Amino acid sequence: MSIKHDIYLISDSTGETIDRIFLALKAQFLNFKHNNHQYSFTRTQNQILKIIELAKKQKEPIILYTIVDDSLAKYLEEQANKFNIPCFSVLGDLILNFSKLLKQRASHIPSGQHTLEENSKRIEAIQFTMNHDDGSMIQDLEKSDIILLGVSRTGKTPTSIYLANRGYKTSNIPLVNENSIPELLREKPKLKCVVGLTVEPKRLIDVRKNRMMALKEEHGTDYTNIEKIELETKNAKEAFKKYQWPIIDVTRKSIEETAASIIKIYEIKNQNV
Numbered sequence: 001m002s003i004k005h006d007i008y009l010i011s012d013s014t015g016e017t018i019d020r021i022f023l024a025l026k027a028q029f030l031n032f033k034h035n036n037h038q039y040s041f042t043r044t045q046n047q048i049l050k051i052i053e054l055a056k057k058q059k060e061p062i063i064l065y066t067i068v069d070d071s072l073a074k075y076l077e078e079q080a081n082k083f084n085i086p087c088f089s090v091l092g093d094l095i096l097n098f099s100k101l102l103k104q105r106a107s108h109i110p111s112g113q114h115t116l117e118e119n120s121k122r123i124e125a126i127q128f129t130m131n132h133d134d135g136s137m138i139q140d141l142e143k144s145d146i147i148l149l150g151v152s153r154t155g156k157t158p159t160s161i162y163l164a165n166r167g168y169k170t171s172n173i174p175l176v177n178e179n180s181i182p183e184l185l186r187e188k189p190k191l192k193c194v195v196g197l198t199v200e201p202k203r204l205i206d207v208r209k210n211r212m213m214a215l216k217e218e219h220g221t222d223y224t225n226i227e228k229i230e231l232e233t234k235n236a237k238e239a240f241k242k243y244q245w246p247i248i249d250v251t252r253k254s255i256e257e258t259a260a261s262i263i264k265i266y267e268i269k270n271q272n273v
Contacts, residue, residue, distance in 0.1 A: 004033040006058040008051060010065040010076065015040040018066045021090045023256065042067065048076050056083040063087040121167045129164035132171035133157055138182045141171055142191065146266055148172040149181065149240070150197030151232045152223070153207045155250050155258065159197070162259045168266070178239045189243035193266045196240035197258070200251040201229045 009018045015038055026032050039051055042065075055061040063080050065087070067073040073089060080087035125145075131137055132144065134157065141147060145168045148156045156172035163170045173182065175196075185194060199207075208224050222228040240247045246265050250258050 003060050004035065005060045005062050006055065007034045007036050008055050008061060008063045009036060009038045010042050010048075010051060010063060010067065011038075011040050012043050012067045012069065012072070013041065018064060018090060021066075022064060043069070043072065045072070045075055048072070048079060052079045052083065052085070055080075055085055061085050064090055066091045122165060125164040125167050125169045126161070128169040129160050129171070132169075133160065135173045135180075138171070138173070138184075141182060141184055143169060144171040144192055145169045146171075146262060147185070147192050147194045148197055148262070149175050149194065149236075149245070150199075151175050151204070151229075151236050153204060153211060154197040154199050155255060156197060158255050159250075159258050159262070162255050163262065166259070166263065168263070175236050175239065177235060178242075181239065181243075185243070189245065193262075193269045194243070194245045195262050195265055196236065196245045196247045198233055198237055198240075198247055198249050200249070201226060201233055203251050204229050204233065 007022065009015060009022055011018045019038070022036075026034070037051075037054070039047070042048065042051070051063075055063065063076070063085055065073065065076060066089070067076065068091070077087050077089075128143070132140065146163060148160060148170065149172070150156050152174055156174070160170040160172045174180065178186075184191065205224055205226060208229075212224065237247065248258055248261050253261075
């Protein structure tokens with residue numbers, strides 16, 4: 001029987017950085033049971049004491065933190081050590097090593113990784129993506145960083161929103177047939193980073209049925225017909241191959257995994273521009 005750990009993720013900012021790092025870390029361990037406790041904007045000793053009080057009551061607590069203030073980070077480690085709680089900085093060594101390598105002193109400013117320019121870019125990307133959801137405003141496709149195509153319920157919208165939060169202007173277009181591909185993309189298929197999303201038909205049936213139940217609609221339609229769905233997905237793959245667009249099967253992928261694959265494709269395409 002494996003031990004269940006209580007993981008305390010402590011950040012002096014939004015917690016986005018440590019959340020991503022922990023996501024990558026836990027993927028390395030198949031038999032890792034845990035409860036997450038996330039604390040953002042932790043910037044005082046009093047806040048740390050309250051967290052320690054909770055953590056010490058658990059059987060197997062572990063603390064991971066991103067705190068750039070050296071004195072506060074040291075205080076956290078001292079308090080954790082008092083109760084033999086494993087405590088690890090996920091940025092400390094990186095900041096120290098980069099400081100030596102670049103021969104510069106680190107700023108040690110909380111949220112330093114999220115500059116005003118980055119935040120402005122993210123907000124602009126989110127607004128753009130919301131305006132270009134589900135085939136809207138296709139006249140602006142050239143302004144997109146990434147364009148997603150796929151049949152209905154392949155996760156285009158949530159993936160687009162996730163990418164927008166990473167700063168990528170993303171348009172998504174529902175694929176009914178080849179004629180539903182905007183003329184601009186058919187004429188210039190390599191104009192932008194275009195990615196086709198597909199999913200196994202059986203999985204797509206389940207997703208669509210759940211969608212219809214949520215909307216309280218009848219099931220007896222082509223929307224959930226296995227033969228129609230198999231034809232839809234087949235035609236979509238053929239269209240993606242015809243225009244030489246990379247294809248991602250999202251059947252067993254999370255939104256984060258799908259987005260990571262898309263970002264990699266985007267980076268490779270832009271390296272070759």
